[in-house]
Amino acid sequence: MVFYFKATPEVGDYTIYMGIDKFENEELIRYGIPEDVWFHVDKLSSAHVYLRMHKGQTIDNISQPVLDDCAQLVKANSIQGNKINNIDVVYTPWSNLRKTSSMDVGQVGFHNPKLVRTIRVEKRINEIVNRLNKTKVERKPDLKAEREAINAAERAQIKAQGREKKRREELERLEKERQAEIRSYKGFMVAEKMTSNKDIASGSKSAQEIEDDFM
Template identity: 85%
Template sequence: MVFYFKARPEVGDYTIFMGIDKHENEDLIKYGFPEDIWFHVDKMSSAHVYVRLNKGQAIDNISEGLLEDCAQLVKANSIQGNKVNNVDVVYTPWYNLKKTASMDVGQVGFHNSKMVRTVRVEKRINEIVNRLNKTKVERKPDLKAEREAVNAAERAEKKLLMRDKVKTA
């Protein structure tokens, strides 16, 4: 199961999501999208939280409000991180996540540590966490099928572009 949350309206129409457990996180890692940004409390156990950006949007385009929503949600869903102040939340594009066979379920590393960003969360802001929790929806998506559908659509688009290129040549 995956939990879905709506970000604050003033930042745009963004969905924030997280797996219900470490096994669901494995599927989120495996079937992510290039537009997904992954969040986790640094050096502590926590939920894996993602936000899917719009096509063409990069990690540098995340607004302060959207970043705060994601960081507060990941802090609130960390047993250790929720109990202490001044925690660091790391975030990086999904495609920078590295998974090897020797890693435990739910554990990840990074291909390029220079692509990892950090934001400090001084304290839990209940108004933000409560607002997000009011939008929480639980679903059982077929993550593999969603990813395959996007891949097929991208292949079809490239095929059309190539046909058009051949016709105009």
């Protein structure tokens, strides 16, 4: 079972989600996508909370209200963290999560510690937690199928972009050929068809010749 939440609507349409237990967390780790950001209470047990960012967005331009929503949800779903103030919540891109066979179920590490960010949560804010819980929806998704569908859509988009690029390149090639033909035609007109004043002079009869013809 996966729980889905909606971030504060003032900042746009963002989905936040988390697994029901550590076994579900394993599936979320396996089938995340590059737009997912993982949140967890630092050094304490807590739920694994994910934020699905928008395309092109990075971990460093997530708005503060969205970060607060994710951090509060993580704190509220930590047995220890929910009882104390001034805790740290760490977050990092899903792609930075490292999982090895020697790790326990639900346990993760990081490929690059420099991509891990920290947000300090002074206390639980019930207003935020209650608002998020009102948007809560429980679903049992086929995470593998969802991941494959997203990958297929991305591949189709890349192919479409490739076709569009080739189409533009072909149009540019044809336009260059057309312009070259126009320049060639203009050059032909000047070189072969146009008559210069010199040509006219050389081809005209002199006054004496005209007089001789007349006589």
